[in-house]
Amino acid sequence: MSMTMAKLGMGLLLALGLGAAAADTVKVGVIMSSSGPFARWGEQFRQAIEVYQKQHGKTVKGNTIEVIYRDDGGPNPVRAKQLAEELILRDKVQFLAGFVFTPNALAVADLITEAKMPTVIFNAATGMITRKSPYFVRTSHTIPQAAVPIGQWAAKNGIKRVVTAVSDYAPGHDAEVYFSKAFKAGGGEVLESIRIPLSTNDFSPFFERILQQKPDAVFVFGPGGPPTVGLINTWASRLKPAGIKFLGTAETQQIDLPKIGRAALGVVTSFHYTETVDNPLNKALWADLQQMFGKDTVPDLASVGAYDGMHLIYKAVERFGPRPTGDQALGLWKGVAFDSPRGPVRIDEKTRDIVENIYMRRVEERDGQLVNVNFQTIPMVKDPWKEENPE
Amino acid sequence: MSALTVVLDGVAYGMVLFIISVGLTVTMGLMRVVNLAHGAFAMIGGYVAAVALGAGVPFLAAALGATLVAGLTGALAEALIYRPLYRKGELAQALMTFGFTFVVIAALTAVFGSNIKALPLPGYLSGLVDIGYRMYPAYRLFVIAFGLALAFALWLLIDRSLYGARLRAAVDNPRIARAVGIDVNRLFLLTFAGGCALAGLGGVLGSELLPLEPYYALRYLVLFLLVVGVGGVGNFKGSFVAAIALGLIDTSAKYYLPSAAAYLFYGAVLALLLWRPDGLMPARSAQ
Numbered sequence: 093m094s095m096t097m098a099k100l101g102m103g104l105l106l107a108l109g110l111g112a113a114a115a116d117t118v119k120v121g122v123i124m125s126s127s128g129p130f131a132r133w134g135e136q137f138r139q140a141i142e143v144y145q146k147q148h149g150k151t152v153k154g155n156t157i158e159v160i161y162r163d164d165g166g167p168n169p170v171r172a173k174q175l176a177e178e179l180i181l182r183d184k185v186q187f188l189a190g191f192v193f194t195p196n197a198l199a200v201a202d203l204i205t206e207a208k209m210p211t212v213i214f215n216a217a218t219g220m221i222t223r224k225s226p227y228f229v230r231t232s233h234t235i236p237q238a239a240v241p242i243g244q245w246a247a248k249n250g251i252k253r254v255v256t257a258v259s260d261y262a263p264g265h266d267a268e269v270y271f272s273k274a275f276k277a278g279g280g281e282v283l284e285s286i287r288i289p290l291s292t293n294d295f296s297p298f299f300e301r302i303l304q305q306k307p308d309a310v311f312v313f314g315p316g317g318p319p320t321v322g323l324i325n326t327w328a329s330r331l332k333p334a335g336i337k338f339l340g341t342a343e344t345q346q347i348d349l350p351k352i353g354r355a356a357l358g359v360v361t362s363f364h365y366t367e368t369v370d371n372p373l374n375k376a377l378w379a380d381l382q383q384m385f386g387k388d389t390v391p392d393l394a395s396v397g398a399y400d401g402m403h404l405i406y407k408a409v410e411r412f413g414p415r416p417t418g419d420q421a422l423g424l425w426k427g428v429a430f431d432s433p434r435g436p437v438r439i440d441e442k443t444r445d446i447v448e449n450i451y452m453r454r455v456e457e458r459d460g461q462l463v464n465v466n467f468q469t470i471p472m473v474k475d476p477w478k479e480e481n482p483e
Numbered sequence: 484m485s486a487l488t489v490v491l492d493g494v495a496y497g498m499v500l501f502i503i504s505v506g507l508t509v510t511m512g513l514m515r516v517v518n519l520a521h522g523a524f525a526m527i528g529g530y531v532a533a534v535a536l537g538a539g540v541p542f543l544a545a546a547l548g549a550t551l552v553a554g555l556t557g558a559l560a561e562a563l564i565y566r567p568l569y570r571k572g573e574l575a576q577a578l579m580t581f582g583f584t585f586v587v588i589a590a591l592t593a594v595f596g597s598n599i600k601a602l603p604l605p606g607y608l609s610g611l612v613d614i615g616y617r618m619y620p621a622y623r624l625f626v627i628a629f630g631l632a633l634a635f636a637l638w639l640l641i642d643r644s645l646y647g648a649r650l651r652a653a654v655d656n657p658r659i660a661r662a663v664g665i666d667v668n669r670l671f672l673l674t675f676a677g678g679c680a681l682a683g684l685g686g687v688l689g690s691e692l693l694p695l696e697p698y699y700a701l702r703y704l705v706l707f708l709l710v711v712g713v714g715g716v717g718n719f720k721g722s723f724v725a726a727i728a729l730g731l732i733d734t735s736a737k738y739y740l741p742s743a744a745a746y747l748f749y750g751a752v753l754a755l756l757l758w759r760p761d762g763l764m765p766a767r768s769a770q
Contacts, residue, residue: 128698129597129696129697129698129702130597131592131597132596132597132598135596260745286741286742287741288741289745291745292737293496293692293693293703293706294496294499294734296492296496296734297489297492297733297734297735297737297738297741298737298738298741300485300488300489300738301738301739301741304485317696318599318694318695318696319694321599321601321694322691325691329611329620333611333618347598348599350601351598351599352601353601353603
């Protein structure tokens with residue numbers, strides 16, 4: 093639309109007395125880590141949001157969606173809360189979103205309850221977060237959501253004895269507990285549960301210990317980031333030759349596979365997003381990411397969390413206009429089902445948590461590239477933590 | 484036989500710690516600069532090697548190039564940043580070198596992004612070797628052999644050569660050293676560059692265990708300082724013993740008592756420093 097036409101349009105609207113109500117700016121405050129060691133999260137969020145806005149336009153029924161990015165620098169609840177206060181009080185945002193880390197999401201729970209602020213969690217994956225405020229909704233996953241299906245799968249697929257080796261922090265403990273429960277319920281035996289200190293650089297002593305116990309597989313929950321490379325390489329040189337399988341969750345995201353290298357071949361993981369999943373939304377996400385940000389851009393769990401979170405926000409503005417109340421937005425989101433690049437998803441009516449497919453995948457080489465390939469889909473998994481801890 | 488594997492793993496990890504920390508023993512220990520930017524030089528070396536490997540340069544040539552670039556960067560930094568700091572006291576040195584580290588982190592993030600940078604090992608180092616009773620990673624054997632050779636070369640250079648004697652004299656008393664005709668500035672420039680070159684080399688050879696990313700310089704700083712501190716500031720033989728000891732303690736704790744591994748490592752460091760507050764082998768000339 094040319095400027096004159098826009099002006100003409102505005103004039104008409106004003107003449108009709110509709111200007112203010114019809115076209116407005118909707119501010120979305122995204123709290124994320126875009127500096128420091130976790131800067132990749134912020135980058136992936138932002139790129140996915142920009143792709144969503146490219147695909148769906150920056151306006152919804154004439155209302156401009158403006159995204160305001162704020163950097164919490166990492167796990168820093170005090171900073172996250174302060175940013176949320178600023179976004180709500182000074183910038184007057186209509187939605188809060190983002191949150192890479194659990195403590196940062198928890199820190200804003202009371203605040204968003206008081207402000208009735210609809211808040212979309214793009215990542216933070218501890219089960220209980222959404223319980224802490226009725227205005228939370230989550231578009232990522234929870235740790236037990238992936239750990240339970242792989243425990244069940246292992247028990248059903250000839251794996252009898254497992255050693256678990258998880259990073260010694262809360263998500264690792266969750267993974268250990270829920271994997272073990274599901275695996276034992278299926279008749280499996282857990283020989284030992286090792287907790288690996290977060291400061292570990294050399295994983296070989298742990299894996300040597302596991303080698304002596306001769307399990308069928310090791311279930312690993314890594315600390316994420318750089319140590320993943322050493323973790324998988326050590327498995328490949330110590331346990332793989334002895335036929336001990338590597339079971340995991342987020343250790344083999346495609347974005348990390350080139351750094352891990354061929355050592356990752358054969359690793360079996362369960363996860364809610366497989367980069368090679370075949371659906372039109374995923375293809376469009378890949379195409380637009382690479383067209384806008386370079387051919388080396390690869391989507392990951394952060395990308396789909398942010399992309400689907402934007403979808404919820406767009407839907408709320410489409411339905412209720414530029415100023416939806418928290419209760420309107422949450423009312424719309426509860427029970428809503430939609431298609432995501434990861435596959436079909438639904439926001440649970442009661443828990444406001446995402447219900448989604450969990451994919452069993454294996455790392456393979458295709459056209460000279462290391463990728464995750466799905467070999468089984470466990471449809472529409474709910475967060476097991478909430479099933480086990482009823483309100 | 485598993486005990487032998489634990490010893491091998493422990494020595495290999497210790498050698499990685501030695502190779503990467505020995506440069507800090509030179510700059511911080513011998514020259515007595517609080518050099519918190521050691522990891523930054525190691526990282527510069529690592530990234531140079533990553534770029535070179537990406538361009539198809541063979542691994543050892545890339546490692547050599549990384550060593551040279553880290554050394555040159557060190558020489559430049561010595562002349563521009565460190566020399567004015569020698570007489571400024573430890574707080575100024577700590578602040579300045581820490582700030583320099585942040586500049587390097589930001590620069591590397593801006594150019595390469597915040598992701599891990601992989602340094603793929605060449606075929607002859609990435610495989611497994613038959614060592615009689617089992618297959619063992621070739622890389623670890625290489626690291627052990629290289630660490631021993633490096634320790635021997637440094638011993639010759641610092642304890643047995645004229646350069647070493649001059650350096651020790653210049654560190655102990657720069658004024659008298661100047662008076663007897665030693666070019667202290669040039670000596671310090673060379674030595675500092677050497678320390679940084681060793682850092683760069685360590686960044687490349689250690690990247691299997693300490694993977695490269697922009698926050699490398701801070702993530703492993705405590706580890707580098709521990710090796711130098713436990714060994715005795717200013718004594719590279721102490722660093723050698725400390726690195727091997729820490730590697731063995733860490734590895735055997737993780738193998739035999741995984742649930743207590745985190746406490747045992749730092750507990751051992753604490754006990755060692757309580758027993759010998761100046762480190763296992765304090766430098767004879769330490770003031």
